[in-house]
Amino acid sequence: MRALALLISCLAAVGFAHNSTSDEHTEGQKYHGESLAWTPCPVSPTLDGDHQLECRNLLVPMDQFNASNNGFNNEKHFNISLIRLRGKNATANGNINILLNPGGPGGSGMSLMYRWGVDISQVVGENFNLLSFDPRGVNASTPYVKCYPTPGNKTQASRNSWTGTDPYSLTESSGNWWASSIIYSQACKQTMGEHGEYINTPQTAADMNSILDAVGQENLYYWGFSYGTILGQTYATMYPERVRRVIIDGVANEFDWFTNWSDRESNDDTDKVFEGFVDECIKAGNQTCPLAQLAETKEELIEKLISTIWALREEPAPVYVNNTVSGLVGFSDVWNNAVFNALYSPLRWAPLAAALTPLVQTGNATAFFLHYMLPSTAESYNDYDEGDANDYIRYNDGVSGPALSPATPEELIPAILEASNNTIFGSQEWPGYFNRRSWAVRKTIDFIPERGVRTAHPLLILSTTYDPVCPLISARSANDAFVGSRLVEVQGYGHCSLAVPSNCVNDIVRQYFVEGVLPESNVVCGPNLPLPYFPAENSTTGATSPVHTTGQAY
Numbered sequence: 001m002r003a004l005a006l007l008i009s010c011l012a013a014v015g016f017a018h019n020s021t022s023d024e025h026t027e028g029q030k031y032h033g034e035s036l037a038w039t040p041c042p043v044s045p046t047l048d049g050d051h052q053l054e055c056r057n058l059l060v061p062m063d064q065f066n067a068s069n070n071g072f073n074n075e076k077h078f079n080i081s082l083i084r085l086r087g088k089n090a091t092a093n094g095n096i097n098i099l100l101n102p103g104g105p106g107g108s109g110m111s112l113m114y115r116w117g118v119d120i121s122q123v124v125g126e127n128f129n130l131l132s133f134d135p136r137g138v139n140a141s142t143p144y145v146k147c148y149p150t151p152g153n154k155t156q157a158s159r160n161s162w163t164g165t166d167p168y169s170l171t172e173s174s175g176n177w178w179a180s181s182i183i184y185s186q187a188c189k190q191t192m193g194e195h196g197e198y199i200n201t202p203q204t205a206a207d208m209n210s211i212l213d214a215v216g217q218e219n220l221y222y223w224g225f226s227y228g229t230i231l232g233q234t235y236a237t238m239y240p241e242r243v244r245r246v247i248i249d250g251v252a253n254e255f256d257w258f259t260n261w262s263d264r265e266s267n268d269d270t271d272k273v274f275e276g277f278v279d280e281c282i283k284a285g286n287q288t289c290p291l292a293q294l295a296e297t298k299e300e301l302i303e304k305l306i307s308t309i310w311a312l313r314e315e316p317a318p319v320y321v322n323n324t325v326s327g328l329v330g331f332s333d334v335w336n337n338a339v340f341n342a343l344y345s346p347l348r349w350a351p352l353a354a355a356l357t358p359l360v361q362t363g364n365a366t367a368f369f370l371h372y373m374l375p376s377t378a379e380s381y382n383d384y385d386e387g388d389a390n391d392y393i394r395y396n397d398g399v400s401g402p403a404l405s406p407a408t409p410e411e412l413i414p415a416i417l418e419a420s421n422n423t424i425f426g427s428q429e430w431p432g433y434f435n436r437r438s439w440a441v442r443k444t445i446d447f448i449p450e451r452g453v454r455t456a457h458p459l460l461i462l463s464t465t466y467d468p469v470c471p472l473i474s475a476r477s478a479n480d481a482f483v484g485s486r487l488v489e490v491q492g493y494g495h496c497s498l499a500v501p502s503n504c505v506n507d508i509v510r511q512y513f514v515e516g517v518l519p520e521s522n523v524v525c526g527p528n529l530p531l532p533y534f535p536a537e538n539s540t541t542g543a544t545s546p547v548h549t550t551g552q553a554y
């Protein structure tokens with residue numbers, strides 16, 4: 001896939017003229033058929049010294065579905081940040097833009113482009129521009145979602161409420177979570193005011209039409225990851241006639257998202273990915289996975305890991321390096337942060353195994369602490385904090401607030417236990433259910449997903465075999481809902497197809513974007529070899545695979 005990036009089209013020479021055209025108020029480059037003028041992105045005008053990166057903002061109505069509840073003079077709008085990577089041969093091919101969403105909800109399209117833009121363009125080729133955006137409420141778009149006016153206010157609020165991070169007992173913690181959730185939800189409602197009522201996925205789907213209109217493009221070309229599959233499915237249901245190419249990758253169940261208070265299905269394969277981590281470690285052997293020396297079998301190693309990590313609930317591991325570097329390593333640090341996050345991407349498996357080995361072997365948590373918990377060196381999972389946008393969009397979209405039944409803390413406890421009993425990672429979700437129940441923002445949408453949706457052009461659906469947060473079963477559900485869609489499964493572990501490099505998948509993606517051709521039936525694709533899980537010392541799997549080096553979708 002890399003070879004394509006080396007082809008240099010003469011069209012790439014089209015630069016920024018800084019020629020203010022008919023758009024008198026905006027300096028920048030205007031392209032034929034577009035109503036926006038673009039300027040080089042402030043952070044970096046190119047990504048790889050080679051691709052042109054341009055930025056722009058776009059005002060969209062606060063309420064896309066009620067023309068009288070808008071106004072550009074009374075601030076009833078959102079100001080959306082756009083970012084575009086120009087394909088070198090896009091102009092010769094009709095200047096088609098593929099819209100991208102990284103997930104979250106609350107993930108930044110700016111961030112996606114900076115981190116993944118070049119890699120994605122290597123998959124889709126130079127005939128397309130990639131266009132992403134910070135959705136309404138997110139990061140550089142304004143107003144952006146926050147539940148407290150200042151970070152200081154947020155800290156203050158959390159100091160005054162109880163924020164236990166190691167939830168061992170739902171019954172013991174529920175009173176505190178319930179009470180804290182009432183404060184949090186009121187703060188979220190007050191801080192965002194009326195705009196907060198319109199930060200939801202159907203509004204963002206309509207914003208994508210505003211974006212398409214602004215760039216003079218009739219139909220949607222789209223690749224959405226993780227939560228981006230909720231956005232894609234929503235768009236395809238609302239505007240099936242504008243669907244030209246829509247890929248949903250690492251699929252979440254849209255029916256659960258909008259109509260079920262429980263996230264249960266999303267955890268269906270979480271434990272299988274954890275078992276896969278251990279299994280692949282044992283198979284790789286102690287040369288590449290040092291944890292393998294601690295057990296003969298997968299079962300034995302799982303048992304050792306769980307008993308070590310669970311013991312941290314009673315007694316965290318003290319780490320003392322010197323008088324400026326020290327701290328406690330607790331259950332959540334290891335289980336919910338390091339282990340759970342590593343499930344998203346096999347690239348993180350080898351460092352995780354290395355950090356866990358001394359902890360399990362001798363109780364020495366120093367290596368773990370230095371790798372995961374030292375602010376200066378800690379492995380960074382996301383370079384952008386979704387902040388409160390994640391909750392905001394999730395609960396505005398879904399079943400929340402007074403509409404949620406079970407309604408009382410007493411009824412919630414057994415229901416939450418049941419909803420999270422399909423995974424050993426379930427406890428980290430418990431506090432969220434209280435926030436969902438206490439959610440106070442007025443609901444302004446009533447979107448119900450549909451089955452048997454006939455889009456103008458069928459969807460392409462991608463999934464790994466075992467995805468820790470968006471299981472294959474949810475991809476099958478989407479495959480059933482969208483007429484003519486095809487499901488491509490890439491055999492492997494991780495979140496979204498990008499987690500497991502596969503030329504088979506890349507070829508299908510490119511053929512779909514370029515020619516509109518789908519496989520005749522659903523397909524299972526093999527991963528590229530060697531496998532990415534515990535690469536042998538000198539293996540170049542991770543290093544040379546374009547998409548693989550980049551991290552995760554949310």
Ligand SMILES: *[C@@H]1O[C@H](CO)[C@@H](O)[C@H](O)[C@H]1NC(C)=O
Nearest residue numbers: 017018019020021022023024
């Ligand atoms: C912009 O460029 C066009 C074509 O090069 C030229 O005709 C026009 O005068 C320029 N406009 C300004 C404001 O410089």
Ligand SMILES: *[C@@H]1O[C@H](CO)[C@@H](O)[C@H](O)[C@H]1NC(C)=O
Nearest residue numbers: 056057058059079080081142
């Ligand atoms: C929209 O945001 C841009 C920055 O992205 C800013 O320059 C512009 O003034 C904003 N417009 C409005 C109407 O808020």
Ligand SMILES: *[C@@H]1O[C@H](CO)[C@@H](O)[C@H](O)[C@H]1NC(C)=O
Nearest residue numbers: 063065066067068069070444
């Ligand atoms: C549309 O917005 C106006 C102005 O806020 C409001 O009075 C009206 O009730 C809204 N219509 C609907 C259908 O919500």
Ligand SMILES: *[C@@H]1O[C@H](CO)[C@@H](O)[C@H](O)[C@H]1NC(C)=O
Nearest residue numbers: 007008009089092093126127
């Ligand atoms: C650019 O696109 C045109 C039209 O699709 C195609 O014929 C040509 O081969 C492409 N050039 C490159 C360098 O990809």
Ligand SMILES: *[C@@H]1O[C@H](CO)[C@@H](O)[C@H](O)[C@H]1NC(C)=O
Nearest residue numbers: 043108110111139140383384
């Ligand atoms: C968020 O927006 C700011 C501008 O407000 C921008 O500098 C930054 O790059 C954005 N973050 C990401 C991760 O794109």
Ligand SMILES: *[C@@H]1O[C@H](CO)[C@@H](O)[C@H](O)[C@H]1NC(C)=O
Nearest residue numbers: 149150151152153154155156
């Ligand atoms: C909370 O926000 C207000 C208004 O922005 C500010 O005056 C106050 O200092 C903040 N309090 C803290 C603890 O940050």
Ligand SMILES: *[C@@H]1O[C@H](CO)[C@@H](O)[C@H](O)[C@H]1NC(C)=O
Nearest residue numbers: 256259260261262263264265
């Ligand atoms: C909600 O999800 C649960 C678990 O996946 C399922 O058992 C239940 O039937 C769903 N309820 C509705 C209303 O869809």
Ligand SMILES: *[C@@H]1O[C@H](CO)[C@@H](O)[C@H](O)[C@H]1NC(C)=O
Nearest residue numbers: 285286287290292293294295
């Ligand atoms: C590592 O594996 C090799 C080969 O299976 C074995 O001979 C050796 O004893 C193992 N080392 C440790 C420390 O377990």
Ligand SMILES: *[C@@H]1O[C@H](CO)[C@@H](O)[C@H](O)[C@H]1NC(C)=O
Nearest residue numbers: 321322323324325326370374
């Ligand atoms: C403490 O340890 C850290 C990490 O090894 C090191 O960077 C730092 O220089 C040490 N500080 C002192 C005062 O020794």
Ligand SMILES: *[C@@H]1O[C@H](CO)[C@@H](O)[C@H](O)[C@H]1NC(C)=O
Nearest residue numbers: 358362364365366367368370
């Ligand atoms: C723990 O491991 C670190 C290396 O990561 C080592 O420097 C330290 O001496 C060990 N501590 C103990 C108590 O063995």
Ligand SMILES: *[C@@H]1O[C@H](CO)[C@@H](O)[C@H](O)[C@H]1NC(C)=O
Nearest residue numbers: 414417418419420421422423
């Ligand atoms: C989870 O809850 C369901 C419904 O109560 C029950 O049928 C199932 O046995 C439970 N599973 C586990 C692993 O406890």
Ligand SMILES: *[C@@H]1O[C@H](CO)[C@@H](O)[C@H](O)[C@H]1NC(C)=O
Nearest residue numbers: 287288535536537538539540
């Ligand atoms: C890995 O590469 C280095 C340097 O190229 C070499 O010295 C070493 O023997 C290689 N290790 C293995 C296991 O092939």
